[in-house]
Amino acid sequence: MSAWPEFLPRQLLQTKATEYLLRFGLGGAISAGAWVIASVYGPRVGGLFLAFPAILPASLTLVKKHDGRRAAADDARGAALGSLGLAAFAFTVATMASAGHGATWTLLSALLAWLIVSVGAWCLLFRPARSAELKEKLTGESGEHHHAHTGTRNSPVSSGRNGVT
Amino acid sequence: MRVTQQRACQLAALGPLLAPERHVSFVDGLIRFLLGGAVVSFFAALGSAFKPKTFAGLFGSAPTVALGSLALTFGQHGSAEVASLARSMIIAAPALLAYSLVCVLVVKRHGLPVWLAAALAWTSWGLVAAGLFWSVVA
Numbered sequence: 647m648s649a650w651p652e653f654l655p656r657q658l659l660q661t662k663a664t665e666y667l668l669r670f671g672l673g674g675a676i677s678a679g680a681w682v683i684a685s686v687y688g689p690r691v692g693g694l695f696l697a698f699p700a701i702l703p704a705s706l707t708l709v710k711k712h713d714g715r716r717a718a719a720d721d722a723r724g725a726a727l728g729s730l731g732l733a734a735f736a737f738t739v740a741t742m743a744s745a746g747h748g749a750t751w752t753l754l755s756a757l758l759a760w761l762i763v764s765v766g767a768w769c770l771l772f773r774p775a776r777s778a779e780l781k782e783k784l785t786g787e788s789g790e791h792h793h794a795h796t797g798t799r800n801s802p803v804s805s806g807r808n809g810v811t
Numbered sequence: 812m813r814v815t816q817q818r819a820c821q822l823a824a825l826g827p828l829l830a831p832e833r834h835v836s837f838v839d840g841l842i843r844f845l846l847g848g849a850v851v852s853f854f855a856a857l858g859s860a861f862k863p864k865t866f867a868g869l870f871g872s873a874p875t876v877a878l879g880s881l882a883l884t885f886g887q888h889g890s891a892e893v894a895s896l897a898r899s900m901i902i903a904a905p906a907l908l909a910y911s912l913v914c915v916l917v918v919k920r921h922g923l924p925v926w927l928a929a930a931l932a933w934t935s936w937g938l939v940a941a942g943l944f945w946s947v948v949a
Contacts, residue, residue: 651866658860669855670848677847677876678840684880685835689892690948693899694940696877697907700847701855703929705871706914709864717864718918724868726911733904735874739881740897749885752893753878764869772865 649774660712669704676700697732699725727771731764846879872907874900902947906940 676698684692702725710718738756747755858870877900884893913935917928 649863652862653860654862655860657862658856661856661859666852666856670852673851673855673875674844674848677851677879678844680876680880681840681843682835684896689895690899691944693896694903694906694944696874696880696896696900697903697940698876699871699907699910699932699936700851700876701858701873702871702911702914703932705855705858705868706918707925708859710918713864715919715921719915720864721868721871722911722914722918724865725871726868726908726915727865728869728872729904729908729911731869732872732874732877732907733901735877736897736900736904739877740894740901743885743890743894743897746890749882749890749893752885752890753882756874757878760874764872768866768869772863 661708665704665708669701672704673700697729697736724768724772727767728764730767731760731762734763735760843880843883846883847876850879851875868911872911899944899948902943903940905943906936909939910936 676695677700680692680695680698683695702722706718706721709721735756738759739752742752742755854870854873854875858867858873861867861870877897881893881896884896910932913932914928917923917931920928
């Protein structure tokens, strides 16, 4: 189960300069490629490539190398949720640009939409499991229940449960 | 006669490449490369600083390519073209979802060659994007 998100700046130092360069090169190449396709085939085809996975390929390779397969699979699960945020970003841009809003407001609003939808979806699916604690409070079926010394500590919870039910 | 018809068909298919909708300049491409690379690197670094990995993964689907590209397109071609690009981007979002889900499956498979895993993931993106494009837009 996941924990609440933590920002750990020291983890930035674990990434090598060559790995940052790889991400820069891949991201730049995809951006330039999307623009060439939009110029050649028009914005309707070019727009598809704005949702091309730019970070994920390099990230997964690096996460798998540093933290293992399970961590890489978790990273990809998060990216799957993030694609909902990407759709919200695109929808906001399409709506606001059609209404004639300027670049700054449109892109800032769209980024906010991406953040809200992505983090909201993450909170719904991966928020920390307080289930064990809640289960203990609501049903009294605690993992600690089997330990004799927890009997007195659980008694107020048990009485609370009885009060609820 | 048949050879001439074949040549005409080949030229028609190559049409957009031989005569693109607008001029493709090297400087413009370089600016997009640098801007796109910088935005992608920033979001990738931001994501790598977060724990747990499921949360860090959200940044793997951040609209990094779109952010730089749309900002430049706003200035160069106006909001109508930006809206057109964004509408196609909505269609391609499920393709990114498919790509991510295939990644979840293949990354856990021991012994699967990296090239095959990558090919499966890219193919899933391409198939979903093309399928939705042809059914919705075209």
